[in-house]
Amino acid sequence: MVAPELDHEGRLVGMDVNSPQGMSFEEAAKGVVAMARFAGMRGWVPATSGNFSVRVDEKWAALTATGANKAELDEAGVIEAEIAGPKHPRASAEAPLHLVRYRAAPEIGAIAHVHGLAATVLSRRHEKAGSIRLEGWELLKAFPGIDTHEAHLDVPIVPNDQDTDRLAGLVEEKLAAGGPFHGYLIAGHGLYVWGGSAVETIRHMEAFDFLLTAQMYEEGAR
Amino acid sequence: MVAPELDHEGRLVGMDVNSPQGMSFEEAAKGVVAMARFAGMRGWVPATSGNFSVRVDEKWAALTATGANKAELDEAGVIEAEIAGPKHPRASAEAPLHLVRYRAAPEIGAIAHVHGLAATVLSRRHEKAGSIRLEGWELLKAFPGIDTHEAHLDVPIVPNDQDTDRLAGLVEEKLAAGGPFHGYLIAGHGLYVWGGSAVETIRHMEAFDFLLTAQMYEEGAR
Amino acid sequence: MVAPELDHEGRLVGMDVNSPQGMSFEEAAKGVVAMARFAGMRGWVPATSGNFSVRVDEKWAALTATGANKAELDEAGVIEAEIAGPKHPRASAEAPLHLVRYRAAPEIGAIAHVHGLAATVLSRRHEKAGSIRLEGWELLKAFPGIDTHEAHLDVPIVPNDQDTDRLAGLVEEKLAAGGPFHGYLIAGHGLYVWGGSAVETIRHMEAFDFLLTAQMYEEGAR
Amino acid sequence: MVAPELDHEGRLVGMDVNSPQGMSFEEAAKGVVAMARFAGMRGWVPATSGNFSVRVDEKWAALTATGANKAELDEAGVIEAEIAGPKHPRASAEAPLHLVRYRAAPEIGAIAHVHGLAATVLSRRHEKAGSIRLEGWELLKAFPGIDTHEAHLDVPIVPNDQDTDRLAGLVEEKLAAGGPFHGYLIAGHGLYVWGGSAVETIRHMEAFDFLLTAQMYEEGAR
Numbered sequence: 068m069v070a071p072e073l074d075h076e077g078r079l080v081g082m083d084v085n086s087p088q089g090m091s092f093e094e095a096a097k098g099v100v101a102m103a104r105f106a107g108m109r110g111w112v113p114a115t116s117g118n119f120s121v122r123v124d125e126k127w128a129a130l131t132a133t134g135a136n137k138a139e140l141d142e143a144g145v146i147e148a149e150i151a152g153p154k155h156p157r158a159s160a161e162a163p164l165h166l167v168r169y170r171a172a173p174e175i176g177a178i179a180h181v182h183g184l185a186a187t188v189l190s191r192r193h194e195k196a197g198s199i200r201l202e203g204w205e206l207l208k209a210f211p212g213i214d215t216h217e218a219h220l221d222v223p224i225v226p227n228d229q230d231t232d233r234l235a236g237l238v239e240e241k242l243a244a245g246g247p248f249h250g251y252l253i254a255g256h257g258l259y260v261w262g263g264s265a266v267e268t269i270r271h272m273e274a275f276d277f278l279l280t281a282q283m284y285e286e287g288a289r
Numbered sequence: 290m291v292a293p294e295l296d297h298e299g300r301l302v303g304m305d306v307n308s309p310q311g312m313s314f315e316e317a318a319k320g321v322v323a324m325a326r327f328a329g330m331r332g333w334v335p336a337t338s339g340n341f342s343v344r345v346d347e348k349w350a351a352l353t354a355t356g357a358n359k360a361e362l363d364e365a366g367v368i369e370a371e372i373a374g375p376k377h378p379r380a381s382a383e384a385p386l387h388l389v390r391y392r393a394a395p396e397i398g399a400i401a402h403v404h405g406l407a408a409t410v411l412s413r414r415h416e417k418a419g420s421i422r423l424e425g426w427e428l429l430k431a432f433p434g435i436d437t438h439e440a441h442l443d444v445p446i447v448p449n450d451q452d453t454d455r456l457a458g459l460v461e462e463k464l465a466a467g468g469p470f471h472g473y474l475i476a477g478h479g480l481y482v483w484g485g486s487a488v489e490t491i492r493h494m495e496a497f498d499f500l501l502t503a504q505m506y507e508e509g510a511r
Numbered sequence: 512m513v514a515p516e517l518d519h520e521g522r523l524v525g526m527d528v529n530s531p532q533g534m535s536f537e538e539a540a541k542g543v544v545a546m547a548r549f550a551g552m553r554g555w556v557p558a559t560s561g562n563f564s565v566r567v568d569e570k571w572a573a574l575t576a577t578g579a580n581k582a583e584l585d586e587a588g589v590i591e592a593e594i595a596g597p598k599h600p601r602a603s604a605e606a607p608l609h610l611v612r613y614r615a616a617p618e619i620g621a622i623a624h625v626h627g628l629a630a631t632v633l634s635r636r637h638e639k640a641g642s643i644r645l646e647g648w649e650l651l652k653a654f655p656g657i658d659t660h661e662a663h664l665d666v667p668i669v670p671n672d673q674d675t676d677r678l679a680g681l682v683e684e685k686l687a688a689g690g691p692f693h694g695y696l697i698a699g700h701g702l703y704v705w706g707g708s709a710v711e712t713i714r715h716m717e718a719f720d721f722l723l724t725a726q727m728y729e730e731g732a733r
Numbered sequence: 734m735v736a737p738e739l740d741h742e743g744r745l746v747g748m749d750v751n752s753p754q755g756m757s758f759e760e761a762a763k764g765v766v767a768m769a770r771f772a773g774m775r776g777w778v779p780a781t782s783g784n785f786s787v788r789v790d791e792k793w794a795a796l797t798a799t800g801a802n803k804a805e806l807d808e809a810g811v812i813e814a815e816i817a818g819p820k821h822p823r824a825s826a827e828a829p830l831h832l833v834r835y836r837a838a839p840e841i842g843a844i845a846h847v848h849g850l851a852a853t854v855l856s857r858r859h860e861k862a863g864s865i866r867l868e869g870w871e872l873l874k875a876f877p878g879i880d881t882h883e884a885h886l887d888v889p890i891v892p893n894d895q896d897t898d899r900l901a902g903l904v905e906e907k908l909a910a911g912g913p914f915h916g917y918l919i920a921g922h923g924l925y926v927w928g929g930s931a932v933e934t935i936r937h938m939e940a941f942d943f944l945l946t947a948q949m950y951e952e953g954a955r
Contacts, residue, residue: 431780
């Protein structure tokens with residue numbers, strides 16, 4: 068696989084925004100690499116953390132392999148995982164959190180998990196409340212279905228759990244109870260965010276990071 | 290259009306500072322691209338937000354098209370809009386906020402709209418006051434007509450409004466009542482800033498971002 | 512020595528993670544350069560501060576020479592020091608803090624000393640307590656032996672001392688009393704961190720910087 | 734003049750540290766450009782602010798011209814100014830603050846004036862006290878004559894003044910009353926810092942920026 072074309076800031080150049088389904092594994096892997104390097108350049112995947120996936124079709128997804136350094140990811144660090152199948156031998160422990168989302172929502176074309184500073188700090192501060200409300204910010208309009216700053220977006224927060232199958236169950240239960248959500252936080256851990264494609268998911272990553280950072284500065288130190 | 294020459298930090302190389310009027314669309318578009326990429330490299334246009342324009346002459350302006358990713362903008366993302374004419378089909382919803390300024394102030398050669406962190410946070414904190422005063426900072430001298438730190442600059446803050454024609458009317462009313470202003474904030478949204486040319490507007494973007502960031506750290510967390 | 516291959520963000524490309532012992536001096540020096548440049552690009556070695564080492568074998572280590580600018584380090588700034596031998600004429604004053612660790616722990620393959628902002632600020636804030644507890648963060652799992660966020664990591668803090676032989680003695684006493692520790696802070700000074708190899712130590716540097724920064728924002732201003 | 738060799742982070746490659754006097758104007762201008770670009774890449778010269786100089790010999794200094802964008806400085810933006818002579822027609826308004834230092838202290842080989850965030854914020858917070866004390870930080874050792882963290886460094890703060898001849902007189906009076914100082918702050922304005930050469934002055938810029946940033950985080954929001 069040729070490395071995706073990224074500009075100086077790690078943005079993906081010339082990628083088609085709207086083809087979440089029916090693409091080849093190679094195309095999907097290109098999107099995975101693009102999301103990972105974009106996040107890496109912004110410091111959102113410290114110490115080889117984070118993981119990324121792009122749906123190939125109804126049955127398969129391209130997914131970062133366990134142990135790969137996401138900030139310098141290439142083809143060798145991307146595996147093809149069956150969405151409803153048995154665990155891939157090189158899948159990371161967090162693979163269930165990706166795959167369950169693809170099963171639950173056919174409109175999802177790509178998923179990113181990142182460890183931004185504000186996401187991590189606010190996920191603990193608001194853990195007891197079970198969610199954090201983003202409200203009144205113009206950048207909420209980055210998410211589909213939101214066309215005014217007068218909207219609000221509740222970002223669910225779930226307690227961290229090393230049993231990722233159990234965690235995935237809890238997450239889906241919370242997500243099914245409302246929404247649309249576009250992302251959620253795991254307390255002390257980080258952000259999961261998705262979109263119709265890798266490019267849209269990159270946009271949503273940026274929007275969440277900006278909104279959560281602004282929220283953190285607005286709340287100030289406790 | 291050849292991409293403008295930008296240095297490592299995204300600064301425009303060798304652009305003529307003083308020809309806001311009478312330039313070709315291609316020259317104006319070059320200025321639009323330069324402002325957009327400069328802002329993109331500093332993280333001021335997250336999630337494809339922000340928009341930029343350069344006046345071509347009395348009647349026309351080069352303007353970012355709706356939906357373009359400003360951080361990787363090129364010629365295809367710039368349209369030629371009539372300053373007092375009907376809405377261009379690819380104009381963004383915020384085009385009126387640019388065009389009304391060119392009609393009101395013939396000395397304006399370029400306009401930038403960016404979403405910096407401090408601008409966004411302070412625009413909400415001071416919304417009720419209707420403005421934020423920057424006072425006593427040496428960098429105020431970056432703005433024309435200010436030649437001492439003993440000056441102050443009141444930056445108007447208007448409430449956000451998705452009806453940008455109505456918002457533009459409110460903005461112009463506030464700007465006509467005093468000034469000169471060099472820029473204003475929309476609450477929870479971001480900064481509008483202008484200058485005689487793209488290069489001067491880049492300088493004013495930098496000055497506002499520095500001054501508002503210093504102000505945010507000086508005020509501290511509430 | 513050819514400069515190590517680093518990507519845009521200063522990450523070491525293609526380095527073997529698991530050969531802390533038995534490598535040549537040239538290989539070890541390559542790891543030293545990679546750690547130093549990685550830290551330099553992140554602003555962790557301001558004003559030529561910081562120092563870095565990689566174990567060559569049981570008896571020798573590659574070590575940054577005194578006075579070298581770590582952010583632009585090359586072969587000329589790396590010396591070969593005897594782990595239990597007399598002081599190398601070009602060794603920095605802090606060499607004993609490296610060498611004593613290699614003597615105490617044969618599993619250590621590389622050591623980094625950096626001056627990150629959060630490490631420096633928190634090292635003073637918690638100096639009297641003698642340690643700072645990192646607890647409940649997912650990224651704790653970046654350290655070997657920690658496989659759940661429900662763990663905690665106590666990071667010892669020792670008072671600064673210009674007599675680095677005496678300081679090394681105090682550090683080893685503290686480290687021998689508990690652990691495993693993976694790193695410690697010197698008050699008002701910075702962080703020492705180690706791992707089985709240069710690549711693992713880079714990962715631990717990133718993990719400590721992220722965790723201490725998150726901790727600093729969580730604690731807020733006093 | 735060939736552009737100086739700068740690495741990815743804007744550090745000057747291969748410059749001789751110890752020849753503050755007796756160099757050619759071309760060599761001195763190279764040092765001016767290196768300091769300016771280094772500061773530009775770190776965001777310390779927003780909106781074309783800042784100025785830089787290197788002593789050529791007892792009588793002359795290379796100095797940034799007024800209006801030049803320091804972040805993209807080249808030969809055309811550097812003038813040769815007489816240290817005790819009449820004002821150069823392209824000298825900036827702040828030239829007297831440079832030249833008076835060269836007259837007062839023959840050991841000074843280079844001077845930088847930068848607008849870092851922490852320097853600007855703290856210069857106002859501590860203006861009434863007339864100075865800010867940096868104490869107990871290991872990085873104080875970056876300054877010549879300081880060989881232990883148990884030292885302190887008092888950084889004088891003078892009120893800002895647009896009459897730079899008068900300001901220069903006040904500064905020299907304060908500096909003559911104690912020291913050595915290595916740098917001073919102008920309230921709401923920025924930092925002046927010097928060293929024996931351009932390379933040493935770059936190191937002192939980095940040290941002041943790190944120390945003042947750590948101090949700002951330690952003090953917290955008021």
